[in-house]
Amino acid sequence: MSKEFDEVKNDVGEGKEPTTTVRELLRWFGARRRRTGIVKKIQLELDGAGIVTSPDFTKVWIDAEIAFKKAPEPVAIVPPPQDPQGAADTTYSPKDANFLISMLKAANCGVVAVKPQDTIEKAITLMLAHDFSQLAVMPNDRTISGAISWKTIGKRLSQENNLVEVKDAMEAAVALEDTEGLFKATKLIIDHEFVFVRSSLDKKVTGIVTATDLSEQFQFLSEPFLLIGQIENQIRNLINGKYAIEVLQSVCSDADPERKERIQSVADLTFGEYLWIIQNPEHWEKLELRVDRVVFCAEMDKVREIRNDVMHFDPDGIDEEQYDQLRRFSRLMDELEALSQ
Structure with a gap:
C-alpha cells in the first residue's frame, strides 16, 4: 500500500476530506490507466477503509480533482414485496453508463x-x-x-x-x-x-x-485498434503457410476438442497463440528470419499486453509509450516483410 493512501486514510479518519487527481490516485497504485483490474483493486481498498471518492474516480476526466470522504453508513435493505403468487418484484434498474461526457x-x-x-x-x-x-x-x-x-x-x-x-x-x-x-x-x-x-x-x-473534440476523442480511442489490427495482419502474413494444421491446432487445449477442430488456418488463432507458436525454437526456424528470436518474442509480447488493454476501450486510452511500442513493432514487421521479398 502506498504511503499517500495511508495518509488519506488517516486524514479521513480525522474528519478531513483530502483531495488529489484521478491520475495521482492511479499512480499510488502503480498504474497509469483505469484498467478493469486496477479499478477493482482501488475500489476494494476504498471499501475496506470505509472511504468514497467524490466524484466517483471511475466517472470523471483522468486529471479531474476528487475528494476522499467517509463512506455513508449502509442503509438497511427492505425485502421486495411479493406478488400473490409469491414472486418477488424484479423492477429493472439500468446500470450507470461506462463512458460519460465528463x-x-x-x-x-x-x-x-x-x-x-x-x-x-x-x-x-x-x-x-x-x-x-x-x-x-x-x-x-x-x-x-x-x-x-x-x-x-x-x-x-x-x-x-x-x-x-x-x-x-x-x-x-x-x-x-x-x-x-x-x-x-x-x-x-x-x-x-x-x-x-x-x-x-x-x-x-x-x-x-x-x-472537433468528439472526433479527436474517437480517433484517440480507435487508433490503437487500427494499429493492433495492422500488426495482427502482419503476423498472420508472416506465419501463413509455414505450419501444418496439426501445429496450429497444438496451441489449443485437448480439453476443448471442438475449438481445436475449428482451427484450420492462422486466421483462427488468437494473438497469444501466434506468440506461443513463434516462441518455440523449432517453429521459429521455419520463419527463416535473420533476427533474434528472444528479442522479437519479447517485443511481440509487449504488443500482446497492450492489445489486452486496448480491448477494454478505456476512455483514458493508452499512453505515448504504448503507442510507440505499437508503431515500432509495426515498422519492424514492415521491414521484415520488405527483406523477405
Whole structure:
C-alpha cells in the first residue's frame, strides 16, 4: 500500500476530506490507466477503509480533482414485496453508463463567456484571440443564456440586422449534465456542433465539447485498434503457410476438442497463440528470419499486453509509450516483410 493512501486514510479518519487527481490516485497504485483490474483493486481498498471518492474516480476526466470522504453508513435493505403468487418484484434498474461526457478533457477545461449585454466587438475579439468558433453567453457561471458564434453573426449580418450587443446575435444552446453518457451525447453534439457541460454537483458550467473534440476523442480511442489490427495482419502474413494444421491446432487445449477442430488456418488463432507458436525454437526456424528470436518474442509480447488493454476501450486510452511500442513493432514487421521479398 502506498504511503499517500495511508495518509488519506488517516486524514479521513480525522474528519478531513483530502483531495488529489484521478491520475495521482492511479499512480499510488502503480498504474497509469483505469484498467478493469486496477479499478477493482482501488475500489476494494476504498471499501475496506470505509472511504468514497467524490466524484466517483471511475466517472470523471483522468486529471479531474476528487475528494476522499467517509463512506455513508449502509442503509438497511427492505425485502421486495411479493406478488400473490409469491414472486418477488424484479423492477429493472439500468446500470450507470461506462463512458460519460465528463471523461473528456474538453468537458473539464472551463468556458470563455460573454454577457448578453457585452458588445459584439468584445465577442469577436475573444473568438479571434482564442481561435474559438463560438462562445458561451452567460450572465453568471451557472446560467447559460445561449451561444454566439461566427455562424450566428454571419446569419444576422446576411439579413442586414444591426448588431450591437451579444444578445443581437445569440442563439439557444444545449447544456448537458456531466453524468450524461458519451454515446447519447454524441448525437446532440453532431446535431448542434457543440454542447456545454455543467456539473451535476454545483451546476457550474465546466466545459464545452465540440464536434472537433468528439472526433479527436474517437480517433484517440480507435487508433490503437487500427494499429493492433495492422500488426495482427502482419503476423498472420508472416506465419501463413509455414505450419501444418496439426501445429496450429497444438496451441489449443485437448480439453476443448471442438475449438481445436475449428482451427484450420492462422486466421483462427488468437494473438497469444501466434506468440506461443513463434516462441518455440523449432517453429521459429521455419520463419527463416535473420533476427533474434528472444528479442522479437519479447517485443511481440509487449504488443500482446497492450492489445489486452486496448480491448477494454478505456476512455483514458493508452499512453505515448504504448503507442510507440505499437508503431515500432509495426515498422519492424514492415521491414521484415520488405527483406523477405
